[in-house]
Amino acid sequence: MILLNKLISLEPYFQFLVVPCLIFIARILDVSMSTIRIMFVLGGKKNYATLLGFFEALIWIVAIGQIMKDITNVAAYIAYAGGFAGGTFVGMLIEEKLAVGKVIIRIITGRKADALIHFLKTAEYGVTSVEADGHDGKVNVIYTVIDRTHIEEVVSVIRKFNPKAFYTIENMRFVSDGGIRKERPKLFRKRRKVHEELH
Numbered sequence: 001m002i003l004l005n006k007l008i009s010l011e012p013y014f015q016f017l018v019v020p021c022l023i024f025i026a027r028i029l030d031v032s033m034s035t036i037r038i039m040f041v042l043g044g045k046k047n048y049a050t051l052l053g054f055f056e057a058l059i060w061i062v063a064i065g066q067i068m069k070d071i072t073n074v075a076a077y078i079a080y081a082g083g084f085a086g087g088t089f090v091g092m093l094i095e096e097k098l099a100v101g102k103v104i105i106r107i108i109t110g111r112k113a114d115a116l117i118h119f120l121k122t123a124e125y126g127v128t129s130v131e132a133d134g135h136d137g138k139v140n141v142i143y144t145v146i147d148r149t150h151i152e153e154v155v156s157v158i159r160k161f162n163p164k165a166f167y168t169i170e171n172m173r174f175v176s177d178g179g180i181r182k183e184r185p186k187l188f189r190k191r192r193k194v195h196e197e198l199h
Contacts, residue, residue: 015070020079023063027083028090030059035091036098042171043101099148102172107142107158109165110134116161120144125154145172 033056040049063083067076107113113129120127120142128143146154151169158165 015073016075019066019070019073020075023066023076024079024083024086026059026063027080028087030056030063031084031087032091032094033059035088035095039095039098039100045100099151101148102145103148103151104143104145104170104172105151105154105158105167106170107144107162107165107167108132108134108139109142109162110136110139111162111165113140113142113162116158116165117142119157119161120154123157125150 033052037049037052037056040046040052063080067073067080070076107116109116117127117129125144125146130141132139132141144154155167155169158167
């Protein structure tokens with residue numbers, strides 16, 4: 001009887017403190033999963049995306065269920081919205097750390113790009129270059145497809161050789177195996193050495 005009375009006395013704290021905290025955590029989890037799931041969908045990883053979708057929906061239903069039990073609990077609404085914002089931020093951080101997939105870097109420069117192309121090839125990045133007509137005359141257009149984990153080092157190479165070059169980075173849904181070299185320990189060491197030469 002005493003235990004029951006204590007639980008009843010703690011109910012307001014449970015409804016206005018514990019439940020909102022649980023909803024906040026649940027929303028951070030499911031929104032983070034949603035961000036990562038979209039990344040996997042764009043990368044064509046169906047199995048991972050499907051699994052994350054299941055748990056994302058399950059957590060969302062649990063969070064909504066808690067809100068619907070007491071629709072007058074304003075703290076639950078605030079926790080729901082706060083969890084959504086926090087989950088978006090956390091999901092983006094995780095996505096940046098995972099850096100799954102490949103991107104295409106397109107470089108357009110009016111300067112001679114022989115040194116830049118040679119350097120990229122030395123680091124064993126696949127490079128395709130063509131001459132094109134730009135707004136102010138002839139330009140060189142260079143394409144390279146790389147893992148997202150290598151974006152920083154390739155961009156540093158571009159800035160070293162062609163500081164004023166215009167470049168874009170785009171996510172890729174699918175890449176055939178023909179033009180992409182498999183990563184090897186020697187290649188990692190070679191690229192690290194090339195990257196260190198820039199600094």
